[in-house]
């Protein structure tokens with residue numbers, strides 16, 4: 172273990188910490204000394220305790236409220252809190268990629284986003300990624316003295332530190348820049364019960380083949396304790412809300428299990444799920460491209476296959 | 491008002507994409523304009539068409555090797571007025587910050603003809619999917635950034651977008667000049683028609699070198715890049731794949747598979 176300080180930007184919503192933050196802290200511990208950076212309202216005590224359990228020795232707090240929604244502002248705040256960090260880890264989202272970009276410009280850091288892992292080799296951060304819809308593995312070295320890495324959820328297994336730290340809360344005051352954009356309206360997206368799609372260990376997704384009825388897809392997701400995903404055609408049809416869309420322009424998911432029901436497996440869709448651990452597909456068309464990447468495929472009507480699978484899995488659970 | 495659209499030359503999504511010497515392989519044969527930049531071009535054209543005739547002009551810019559000209563040619567076929575290709579050996583291997591520096595200098599070059607009100611980009615290039623360039627370019631140009639727009643409206647010198655983030659839908663406004671990145675929800679890109687394809691043939695493409703736009707060679711290219719790909723290997727295909735045809739017990743097989751793998 173080195174003395175390298177690794178700052179981890181905490182993802183939280185309504186004061187609840189998102190699971191990938193603990194994954195990032197676990198990764199940070201393998202590289203150096205983790206400190207957590209918390210932006211928004213003050214963190215509750217149980218959140219501070221949880222960050223300590225995963226090895227954060229400090230929680231540096233920027234009480235900047237809603238201004239954290241502006242990437243440039245958030246970047247200035249993060250710069251103030253992580254000035255001593257050789258590596259800043261964020262959870263890869265559209266917003267954090269923008270924060271990372273501003274931070275890199277302000278600090279001359281090198282950035283890699285959508286990373287699957289990182290380590291320190293000869294004093295330089297090296298990052299693993301899968302690209303081109305998970306058909307290539309790439310290793311990238313960050314040449315700059317400061318590195319920023321945006322990690323995808325589910326790529327490191329979150330484990331508590333052997334010796335939990337009692338995280339010290341440190342208030343950080345940052346000079347915030349003027350912004351040119353004004354956020355005039357924020358309509359929160361109601362959060363569904365259960366794990367968010369991007370963080371779920373199991374995703375059951377339905378496409379055009381569901382014909383708009385998600386009952387079976389939801390039931391299967393339920394019995395597997397997974398989240399529900401969808402293809403673009405399904406969200407375009409309005410069968411399910413946009414937040415469920417998996418793919419290159421939707422959410423990128425890397426669960427241990429991905430079940431595609433009535434999804435053809437277009438390259439845009441595959442780009443967002445192909446790095447999943449095990450892929451299962453149910454499709455009536457034996458030539459559907461999804462079968463090219465499915466570890467287990469059932470050629471059949473999902474209206475026949477899913478009810479039977481759900482019953483068998485329920486029986487297994489109870490048995 | 492001048493509207494600049496950035497278009498990137500990328501390997502076709504449907505082709506076998508690969509790496510050569512640490513950079514994405516790009517050849518004229520299977521290269522094309524980044525699909526999401528079609529949405530950017532469409533947004534620019536719709537905006538122009540909503541204004542009185544002659545009030546707006548649309549420029550497409552690409553930064554890339556000789557083959558990248560195909561990206562701006564495609565934009566011409568879709569109906570943009572002017573095409574700019576920044577091409578210089580020294581650009582090869584640039585990271586997002588180098589590319590943003592070059593694009594910003596090219597936008598400033600266009601500004602010599604008259605003010606640029608909007609720069610419109612795609613939300614991401616489907617080759618690297620970094621989604622970082624729009625932010626980097628806005629920062630370089632020191633203008634407002636309105637990213638991930640699923641709608642765009644411009645009135646009285648103010649641009650308004652809606653964006654759908656996973657946790658919230660936002661409405662964001664900024665005074666022009668501004669950079670807007672658009673998602674594939676923003677519009678339905680048009681197809682080039684025969685007339686436009688013919689007209690595009692006679693439209694010139696302005697080719698600019700780094701010297702033409704006043705960018706120092708040392709600030710771009712592989713040497714200035716803050717990241718280097720040191721290893722790239724194709725992912726081995728998934729092994730031992732199973733496919734069964736449902737003859738009445740497909741669901742049971744599926745459940746068994748999950749149970750055996752410890753996934754249920």
Ligand SMILES: Cc1cc2nc3c(=O)[nH]c(=O)nc-3n(C[C@H](O)[C@H](O)[C@H](O)COP(=O)(O)OP(=O)(O)OC[C@H]3O[C@@H](n4cnc5c(N)ncnc54)[C@H](O)[C@@H]3O)c2cc1C
Pocket residue numbers: 377378379380381401402403404405416417418419420421422432433434435436437438439440443453454455456459471472473474525526674
């Ligand atoms: C720029 C761009 C970005 C895009 N981004 C995304 C993205 O991020 N995510 C995404 O998903 N798409 C994206 N798309 C769209 C993508 O190209 C496909 O059109 C889409 O994924 C297809 O959705 P689908 O598989 O549900 O529908 P289809 O392709 O119509 O497939 C439906 C499948 O269901 C099967 N089926 C029908 N009935 C049954 C039944 N009863 N039982 C079992 N199977 C059945 C059929 O055999 C078929 O294979 C994008 C497109 C573009 C141009």
Ligand SMILES: Nc1ncnc2c1ncn2[C@@H]1O[C@H](COP(=O)(O)O)[C@@H](O)[C@H]1O
Pocket residue numbers: 496497498499524526527530551552553554586589610611612613614615616618619620621622623624
């Ligand atoms: N070399 C380039 N030339 C022109 N536009 C680019 C280039 N690279 C990126 N862009 C633009 O930036 C957007 C986002 O790209 P990226 O950040 O690479 O995912 C693309 O949709 C393009 O509009």
